[in-house]
Amino acid sequence: MEIIGLGIETSCDETAVALVANGMRLLANPIFRQVAIHEPYGGVIPEKASRAHLEKLPYLLQDAFSQKEAQKISYVAVTHRPGLTGSLLVGYNTALALSWYLGIDIITINHLEAHLYAPLLSGQKPSYPFLGLLLSGGNTALYYVKDLGQLSVIADTQDDACGEALDKAASLLGLPYPGGPQMEKKALSFMEKNKTAMGEEEHLCRQNPLSEILVKSKKKPIFSFSGLKTSLYYYLQKNPNPDIEALAYFFLQRVTEHVLRVVDYYTQIYPLGTLVFAGGVAANSYLRYHLQKLCKLKKIELIVPPPAFCTDNAAMVAALGYLYYQRGLKPSSSRVFPDSGLSEPEGIYVAKEVSSA
Numbered sequence: 001m002e003i004i005g006l007g008i009e010t011s012c013d014e015t016a017v018a019l020v021a022n023g024m025r026l027l028a029n030p031i032f033r034q035v036a037i038h039e040p041y042g043g044v045i046p047e048k049a050s051r052a053h054l055e056k057l058p059y060l061l062q063d064a065f066s067q068k069e070a071q072k073i074s075y076v077a078v079t080h081r082p083g084l085t086g087s088l089l090v091g092y093n094t095a096l097a098l099s100w101y102l103g104i105d106i107i108t109i110n111h112l113e114a115h116l117y118a119p120l121l122s123g124q125k126p127s128y129p130f131l132g133l134l135l136s137g138g139n140t141a142l143y144y145v146k147d148l149g150q151l152s153v154i155a156d157t158q159d160d161a162c163g164e165a166l167d168k169a170a171s172l173l174g175l176p177y178p179g180g181p182q183m184e185k186k187a188l189s190f191m192e193k194n195k196t197a198m199g200e201e202e203h204l205c206r207q208n209p210l211s212e213i214l215v216k217s218k219k220k221p222i223f224s225f226s227g228l229k230t231s232l233y234y235y236l237q238k239n240p241n242p243d244i245e246a247l248a249y250f251f252l253q254r255v256t257e258h259v260l261r262v263v264d265y266y267t268q269i270y271p272l273g274t275l276v277f278a279g280g281v282a283a284n285s286y287l288r289y290h291l292q293k294l295c296k297l298k299k300i301e302l303i304v305p306p307p308a309f310c311t312d313n314a315a316m317v318a319a320l321g322y323l324y325y326q327r328g329l330k331p332s333s334s335r336v337f338p339d340s341g342l343s344e345p346e347g348i349y350v351a352k353e354v355s356s357a
């Protein structure tokens with residue numbers, strides 16, 4: 001018998017609901033993207049985000065509940081951290097009400113862990129232990145994933161998140177929000193105009209005017225993007241009429257080089273067979289290509305979700321919820337609500353068995 005799960009995601013600027021069978025078969029996946037609401041401000045406005053969740057969530061639920069399989073929902077999985085508090089509360093309270101009304105389990109999900117399990121939706125299941133590289137707009141970290149609910153941060157960022165840096169660079173270049181996809185588009189167009197295929201870019205890289213990112217914290221590399229952003233800023237001060245496509249490429253090239261160096265370093269220390277690459281930035285074809293190349297060289301299996309499941313969605317929340325449901329586990333942090341647990345350190349939490357009583 002198939003287990004049907006409902007996923008709800010409202011941690012930032014995507015209002016999303018999903019109906020998923022056995023944690024992998026997508027039955028419904030309505031998403032309301034709030035880009036147009038936040039675009040005029042160049043970033044997410046928390047109050048506007050939670051209001052939009054309040055307004056849109058009922059319609060998305062209606063959509064999911066119109067599926068015949070919705071009669072047999074066994075659990076509701078909901079993102080409860082990290083994220084914007086007001087936005088999280090909209091999703092969490094809705095899930096809580098549904099679980100009481102329908103008499104089903106509520107499984108609270110860490111958004112970051114959910115990203116690492118998005119590959120389940122395309123039938124790719126990483127085996128434990130694995131490394132998880134999460135690059136998104138709000139978070140950037142490399143995780144050691146020992147088991148379900150058992151993650152520890154190996155390296156995180158000392159300043160911007162990777163997607164945030166791409167968004168800010170795009171804004172410096174006058175590209176619209178969110179900038180990550182725009183940076184990719186411009187960079188690929190630059191390569192095409194220079195008749196350069198991916199992986200055959202040495203001549204372009206040699207011309208990169210932006211400074212390299214060389215960051216070490218206590219001799220171990222960690223992520224850092226603010227220096228590169230500053231380098232772009234000063235370049236633009238000195239060159240008021242720049243080639244936007246070229247700079248988008250050079251910025252992305254430096255970001256990629258840096259990410260690869262960090263991954264290369266830690267895959268030597270943690271010689272695991274699998275690396276999962278997830279989060280909004282994992283939708284970037286340039287980064288995907290180069291990471292794949294590195295992994296092939298190092299004989300590491302690279303697992304990346306399809307681009308549609310890299311950015312925020314509720315299907316990954318339902319998929320991870322299924323794994324917990326199957327094991328009869330709930331993340332230990334599920335007890336933080338209605339207390340404040342939202343400020344707990346992210347990424348490290350240990351699943352705990354929940355008695356059936």
Ligand code: KG4
Nearest residue numbers: 136137138163180181280281283284311312
């Ligand atoms: O995971 P996500 O949807 O939301 C967060 O949890 O942050 O990630 C959004 C981030 C944004 O910074 C966006 O610019 C970036 O992912 N992004 C991309 C691409 N698609 C989304 N960055 C580079 N290339 C892309 N194709």
